[in-house]
Amino acid sequence: MRHHYTPESIHQLAADHFGVVPAEVKPLAGEVDLNYRITDAESHRYTLKISAPGADRSAIDFEAAIMQHLAAKELPFQTPTPIGEIVELPEGRLLRLQSWVSGRMLDELNPRTKSLRHEWGRTAGRLSAALSDFSHPATPTVYKWNPASSSDYRHLAKFLSEEERELANFFWDRFERDALPKIKDLRYGINYQDAHEQNLLVDDEGHISGVIDFGDAMYAPTVCELAVTCAYAGMHLPDPLGGMAEVVRGYQEVFPLEEEEISVLFDLIIGRLLLTVATAAENLHREPENAYLQVSAAPAWALLRKLRTVPPELARVLFGGSVSPLKFTKPPHSIVALAGKQLMTMDLSVGSLDLGNNANFEDLGRFTTHIRRMLEDNDADFGIGGYGEVRPIYTTDAYAQEGNYGPRWRTTHLGLDVWGPAGTPVYAPFDGVVHSVAIDPNPGTYGPTIILEHEVNGQRFYTLYGHLSEDSLDKFGSRSTTGQVQAGDEIARFGADYENGGWPPHLHFQVMTDMLGYVGDFPGVAFPEEAETWLNICPDPLAFFNLSPYPFRFANSPIDSRGAKGSALLQKRKNQLGYGLSVSYAHPLHIVRGSKQYLYDTSGRRYLDTVNNVAHVGHEHPKVVEAIQRQAAVLNTNSRYLHENILAFAEELTATMPPGLSVVHFVNSGSEANELALRMCENWSGTRNMLAVEVGYHGNTGRTIDVSDYKFNGKGGQGAPPQTTVLPMPDVFRGLHQGSATPGKDYAAYAARAIVEAEGEGKKYGGFICESIMSCGGQIPLPKGYLKEVYASVRAHGGLCISDEVQVGVGRVGAHWWGFEGQGVVPDIVTIGKPLGNGHPLGAVVCTPEVAANFANGMEYFNTFGGNPVSCAAGRAVLDVVRSEGLMEHAHETGSYLKTLLHQLAEQHPLIGDVRGEGLFLGFELVRPTPAPAAAPHSLHRGGYHSAVKEAKYLKERMRELGFLMSTDGPDENVIKIKPPMCFDRKNADQLVGYLDRVFQEDKMRR
Known part of the structure; x- marks a missing residue:
């Protein structure tokens, strides 16, 4: 039974023997000793230790000596030091005092x-x-x-x-x-x-x-x-x-x-x-x-x-142990008879343009067709490559594993592939014995496999032959470990796809210096963080094909485990690109592939992209890619020629709009679209004066910056220009009318007053521009009735109303094609950008015939690339995919599900002050209660809350480390925005919120 001293007795011991008068005594855990934290009246702390009965005095002396020795060293951490002498207590217990180590x-x-x-x-x-x-x-x-x-x-x-x-x-x-x-x-x-x-x-x-x-x-x-x-x-x-x-x-x-x-x-x-x-x-x-x-x-x-x-x-x-390199002359016999054959380098790396779209390999049947086409297009008998290659082929959900830092995939290929006809003979390179044979019938595996064991010049090593024909194993006895082979013996043949694990016919050849206990199998790919180790165990097997001097070079470099290439690119970027151009994240990503709702870096790591609404229907959607490729191969020219694409696209686009919005001007970006819309307002009204909303962002051209409070009141901005009047952001969570029963009318009243005041000064406004859900403002949905009230005021005084749908249009809000429809209004002008081309530079301005007629005053509006056949093909494909794949309905259903999960998360983590948005245009704001009064809109203290800026930044960076791309918005950058490609699904939502919950429990989020 352990003896427990009372606080009073500990107080007395400390005072009597060490002259320390405790103001507080706190017991501490311990396996053998009784430990207490002593705090005196001046807040000095000490550790008081009482040994078990019969303690060895020499052992205590040893401890004291080791602590004194370490105290004399220059260490970057503290260690306790003995204070005073060791005191003998009854029952053979020893009492001692040490300095307290904080932390x-x-x-x-x-x-x-x-x-x-x-x-x-x-x-x-x-x-x-x-x-x-x-x-x-x-x-x-x-x-x-x-x-x-x-x-x-x-x-x-x-x-x-x-x-x-x-x-x-x-x-x-x-x-x-x-x-x-x-x-x-x-x-x-x-x-x-x-x-x-x-x-x-x-x-x-x-x-x-x-x-x-x-x-x-x-x-x-x-x-x-x-x-x-x-x-x-x-x-x-x-x-x-x-x-x-x-x-x-x-x-x-x-x-x-x-x-x-x-x-x-x-x-x-x-x-x-x-x-x-x-x-x-x-x-x-x-x-x-x-x-x-x-x-x-x-x-x-x-x-x-x-x-x-x-x-x-x-x-x-x-752990850093050495691996002896294989040292021997070239093999007596090549594994595959490649001499005199037409060979090509087969680049299947993560950034390979030859490999192309993920659709070429996510289905093994299509992958077989693609490999065959690559060989035919290069007039090659065989394709060879893959050692040390980082491949995206293994990054589907089926291959995902949970790592210490989020989901991870084995992406680094450890063998060499030879792609060629089924039935191609395979020969033993050296004398050896059969280590093992096996057949894995599951799709995506080695299929029939032979592993040989060799000993050359005193070195033992192993060679693996995967994706063979089933009859290749007959001579050795299926799933047995018997048989000897001589160099040059035919040991197997390339298997067809129906028997080799489902792959295109090829040989996966790999050399291992140690079998690590495996029998019949051996890992053929490695996690990128372990790739260097596995590549040491599995050395480059190219020499086994007797191709020196090699008639080709490998295009891909070995995996860059230390990020040197990324660092070099970053420095080059800083020197050669515009100095105002930033990169995402403290540790920038080197992204080389995209597919659906995912982006891939050079290590093959797959990131769930929750912010890239540019890739509206999914990164590199095959239908959009194909539409661009097919049209680009035939014609791409300006819109002064007759062409079906521009008319068909205009018709399909206006079919998604309310009646009256029927005339289209095609441009290249959202910025161009808003620039043109502002010119239309000036032409209509004769003035450049505009009403815009606080923290709104409408583009990077001169005129669009003039109406973008996010820019002119942000870093480097010079404030609002004379022709722009800024209306308060209609934020019902932390804005001026927080808690109002009629926030739409309250916020709209600012526009009505501004118009009346302007008329009193003899000026008027040409129009009003606003996003239907404010993006840079922090994913702010407009309060009910807001646009209806503002539009009425603007139109009553001769202005036009622009709905900026660059961020939220084309079905993203779920319930409608366009965000303004949720407000029950019809704008005079609608501007569209990012989502319309799914990454292809494409934008549009859709307006009423009246606005179009007024703008056509004799000065031609011509855009060299706006409405070109390729861009129109991309836009048509996007609209088709949204319809055919039901992505608008999907956004509504998935967004509602995700929003529910986020509300549940907010109940667990009060740091989440508000969850908002529609469809797949969502956000949640991180705040802490503050006693500070409501202040100016741009203050960190608004609506009784303090913006949790550091926490939002930490959350963004941590989620990136865990494999999830997120970003911040809002005037204080404390709103986490969620606007992923529209194919984002419920499984993604579950995974995202699960990891968010994990990060919210971390120290820097809970303090």
């Missing part, structure tokens, strides 16, 4: 990022380096938490369940066989050996700021320091080995490991976990009431179960 436990930190795990490893490395010159006569050499002594505690398996005992014995058997014989020859030293989450402290920025509790320090193999650290750092992770590898890299930067240490590290990590679970089981038997003694048991068991499937050799290489 909170790493255990409380959320999230644990890649940089944190890296710093965790560096901290352990610094401890190893700092203790390398420390010695003490009382240094313990035997202690139960030493991973190197794991098997000494195998007798504790009697406290485990049958399933637990089987798992533990599996690891202990391997430890005693593979690791134990090497331990005696490792480097030894004094280790801290307890760098877990409750002994490491972090500061407000999440950096490790302190190390406490030196009760486990001992003389042991130096690598045990890292093993203990990894054992804890790997817990609670989908990919524990990847997390441990990050810790190891940090450690090695400070304190490099020797090769033998790396070879036993994985088993030592498991050894520490075995000590954790076995000791916990014993403690549960002896002290069932002490919850602290069980704190690590459940996660340790979960981690052990995951690590059972990890090949130790893979862990060794991921």
Whole structure:
């Protein structure tokens, strides 16, 4: 039974023996010692420790010495230092006082990022380096938490369940066989050996700021320091080995490991976990009431179960272990007879223009046709390539896995592909034996596969042959491991698609220096963050084809694991492009492919795009791509010639509008559309004076900036020009009429007053321009009746009304084709841009015949590229896809579903002050209550709230790290906007909100 001192007795002990008079005494957790935090009247803090009865005085002296030694080192973190002398208490207890180390436990930190795990490893490395010159006569050499002594505690398996005992014995058997014989020859030293989450402290920025509790320090193999650290750092992770590898890299930067240490590290990590679970089981038997003694048991068991499937050799290489390169002369025989054949480089990389649209490979049948066409178009007998290639083929949902940093995919190809006719013979390159044969009948797999084992010049390695014909396995006995082969023996043939896993006929050839325990199979692709390791295990197999000198070059470069290419592009961009051009995110993305609601970077990582409303019907929609390609191959010229496309497109576009909006002027962008609309207003009224709405954005031309409060009152702006009157943004959440029963009329009254005041000064307004849902304003839906009231006032005094549909049109709002329809109005002019061409530069101005007639005053409006046949083909395809795929109805249904999920999320996280929008044009605003009074619209304090700007920025950046592209809007950039491609679906909504919930629980969102 543990003795618990009263606060009064602790108060007395501190005062009597150390002269510290506590104002507060707080008990702390501990396995052996009784620990208390003492705070005096001047807020100085200390740690008071009382040892268990019969404590070893020499062990306490050792702890004090190690802390004093570390205090003399220049470390980037704090460690406690002893204060005063050690005091002997009754029952053989020892009393001591230490300086307090400030910070909170790493255990409380959320999230644990890649940089944190890296710093965790560096901290352990610094401890190893700092203790390398420390010695003490009382240094313990035997202690139960030493991973190197794991098997000494195998007798504790009697406290485990049958399933637990089987798992533990599996690891202990391997430890005693593979690791134990090497331990005696490792480097030894004094280790801290307890760098877990409750002994490491972090500061407000999440950096490790302190190390406490030196009760486990001992003389042991130096690598045990890292093993203990990894054992804890790997817990609670989908990919524990990847997390441990990050810790190891940090450690090695400070304190490099020797090769033998790396070879036993994985088993030592498991050894520490075995000590954790076995000791916990014993403690549960002896002290069932002490919850602290069980704190690590459940996660340790979960981690052990995951690590059972990890090949130790893979862990060794991921931890930085060396891989011996294959050294031999060229093979006696080529694997495929390619001499004299017409060959081509087959580029299937993520950014490949040859591979083209995702539709070419997402269906394996179409992929077969595409590969055949590539060969035919190049008059090639065979295509060859793929080693180290980052491919998008494996980035569908079927291949997705949960990683430590969001969804991830194996995208880096580890073999070399030879594409050619089914039935092509395959030959053994060297003498060897059959390691294994297998058939995986599932689509997208290797299909029939042979793996050979070779030994050349004392080196053993393996060769894999995938996508074979089924009869290729007959001579070796299907699913057997028998048979010898000679160099030049025909061992197999290319399989047809119906038998080779569904792929176009080809050979997947791969070389492995270690089989890592696999039989009949071996990974053919790797996660990009592990690609360097896997490519070391699987060296370049091109030499096995006896093609030197090679008659071709590979177009794709090996994976850029350190982002050097992206950094170079960023610097080049800064030097060569306009200096006012920004990039998204603190760590810019190098995007090379898009499809549907996804974008792909150079590593093949797929990002869910929730902000790109330009790709209205989906990135690179095949129908739009095909329409552009077909028309571009025939004709692209200006609109002064007769052509069916421009008329058909105009007819189809106006068919989506209310009657009366029937004349179309085609342009190239939303900015051009609004520029033209403003000219129409001037022509109609004789004045450039316009009414515009606060934080509105209408384009980047001179006139459109003049009516864009977002620009002229933003950074670098000069304020409103004389011809523009700004109306308050009709924000019912935080605006001037928050809580009003009739906000539409209240906000519309500003326009009526402005018009009357202008007339009193002898001027008038030519028109009013407004988005039907305000985008840059923060996804602000207009209050009911707002446009009807404003339009009436403007028209009554001779002005025109422009509805800017650049962001929200073409069915995005779900209930209607155009956002203005939700307000029950018909504008005089409608401007359209971004969504109309699905990324192709295309815009339109649709107006009434009266406005068109007035504008046609003799000065021709001609736009060289506006309405060209290719652009019109793109626009027609977009309208067709919206109709044929029911995307407007889809936007309504999916948007309503997502909006419901966001409202539920807001109930859990008060940081979300408002959820708003229509269809797939949504937003949620992040705010914190503030006592500040309502202030000017552009103030961070509005409507009783403080804009949570830092939190919005953090959310955007974190979601990008997790694989979700989001962005901010609003006058304070505290509104998260959601306006994805219209094919965004319910599954995407569930996943998005699930990850949002995860980030909202992180420290920087909860403070």
